[in-house]
Amino acid sequence: MNDAMRIYRSGLGLALLVLAGFLIYWLRPILTPFLAGALLAYLGDPLTRRLQRLGLNRTLAVSFVFLGLTALTAAVVLMFIPLIGRQINMLQSQLPAMLEWAQSQAIPWLEQTLGVDPATFDLAALRTAISEHWQSTGNVAAEVIQRLTRSGLALAGALASLALVPVVAFYLLRDWDRVLAAALDTLPPAWRETVARLARECDEVVGAFLRGQLLVMISLGIFYGLGLWLVGVQLGLLIGLLSGLAAVVPYLGFIVGIAAASVATLFQFNEWLIPLLLVWVVYGAGQVLESAVFTPLFVGDRIGLHPVVVIFAVLAGGQLFGFAGVLLALPVAAVIAVLLRHAHAFVTG
Template identity: 80%
Template sequence: MNDAMRIYRSGLGLALLVLTGLMVYWLQPILTPFLAGALLAYLGNPLASRLQRLGLNRTLSVSLVFLALAAVAVAVVLMLIPLVGSQLGMLRSQMPAMIEWAQTQALPAIEQALGVDASVIDLNVVRDALSSHWQSTSSIAAGIVQRITQSGFALAGALASLALVPVVAFYLLRDWDRVLAASLALIPARWRDTVAGLGRECDEVVGAFLRGQLLVMICLGIFYAAGLWLVGVQLGLLIGLLSGLAAVVPYLGFIVGIAAATLATLFQFNDWLIPLLLVWVVYGAGQVLESAVFTPLFVGDRIGLHPVIVIFAVLAGGQLFGFAGVLLALPIAAVVAVLLRHAHAFVTG
């Protein structure tokens, strides 16, 4: 009887897990604002709890955190988007000249240095394709905007989804402890302590990655952008931000950034030796700061996610569930990693 009951409960748990996955898949068009709001609430909860421990009530603490997040978001939009837009415009205007430079100077230099024949590479085709793509981008964007504005339902849906994010974030942040307590109360009493312990460990891993790695990415993006700007690289802001975003995977931001910055420096400067050395110094210093300061300070050693797992989780989540899957990918991967470690310890111990 006990074996039959265990099999029944295991089957029921598996069925609930499969049903949850199917629900996420079916409801992904409307899940994004809820997931984005939950992510904001999760990121802001430690600060709200700290303010609450200082003597403020929960609603006031949440309001202050919410206002701070809103102010940061507005500042980023007002300051960063125009700068990035100007950098993209500069990249668009320089793209044909970059392709021409690569065809007439970079490839011959590679042929001479490596002794290979690169004449089969015709970058004119790439230049024509990029030019047509850049020219069509504005018309495509205009067409999308026109379609949205022509359809009242589509416009209302987009505005409603955008407005839902702060609403969901505020109420989840205010009731975060009650939501966790109610969720834990659903667990059978004999499993409650175990589940609570696993939850705390999962929270450490997920929080370290989401909060810590996000801070690492921001710090690296600012450092690389400022360093390249001081060197005089015209596309330094864009390359620096790209390096920061790619830092979600360890060493990927360094590799992508130094490659892009090297090409941009060689293209921009006639006497490129000193600027190139300075660019390499910037990325070398950024790598030292990441490994010696930013990662120990913000992340520590609590993540336990291999870079390959990070890449696979993001790509798999996006492929299966779209943007909602991207938001869920890393938290789920971190939780699965914790559960697998405990399962391995249970089996081998």
């Protein structure tokens, strides 16, 4: 009877897990504000706990964390958004000249040095497409706002979703321990210790990517942006930002950044050798800092995910669930990696 009951409970748990997956898929259009709020609560929980250890109660600690996040967000918007906007406008104005430079200098050099057929690069068609569509891409935000304002219902829904994010984050962060305890209490008693242990291990992996890697990306983006600005690269801030964002996958930020910065340097400077060497020094120093300082400091020796797993998880999450899937991708991949490792250890004995 006990064996039959265990089989029944295991089957019921598996069925509930599958049902939860289907519910997430069916409800994906409305999940984004809740997932974004949960993500903010998860990221803010360690700082809230530190404030509690200083003697603040949970609600007051959460309030201070929210005030800090609000001030930080306002500072970023006021300082960096205008700068990035000017960089994009500069890129918009320089792109046709960059294509002309590639046609007249870069491609002939490739032809002479590597024997590349110039017919491989149809830059004329690319230049025509950019000239036809680039102006419209600069007004994407204005077009989205214009379309939203045409429909009062769509505008109300967008504003409601945006307003839900801080509300959900505040209440989840305030009641984080109670939410976790309530979720654990819904499980059969025999499962609770194992699930709690797995949850702690999953938190270690997820925290390494959502907290640690986020700080690494921000640090690298700031370092590359300031370094390229000191070298004198006009698009340095934009390239540094892209390098930091791409650093979610190890070495991808370095590859994307050094390639883009090298092209921008060759185009901008007539005497390009010294600036190009300085750009390479900036990215070389960034790699040393990432390996020797940023990653050990922010991520430590916690278990990570393979870069291929990160790429696949983000793309698969976006394909299945849209933006909500992107938010879920890395946490779910980290949890699956932990569960698969324990399953392998259980099977192999």
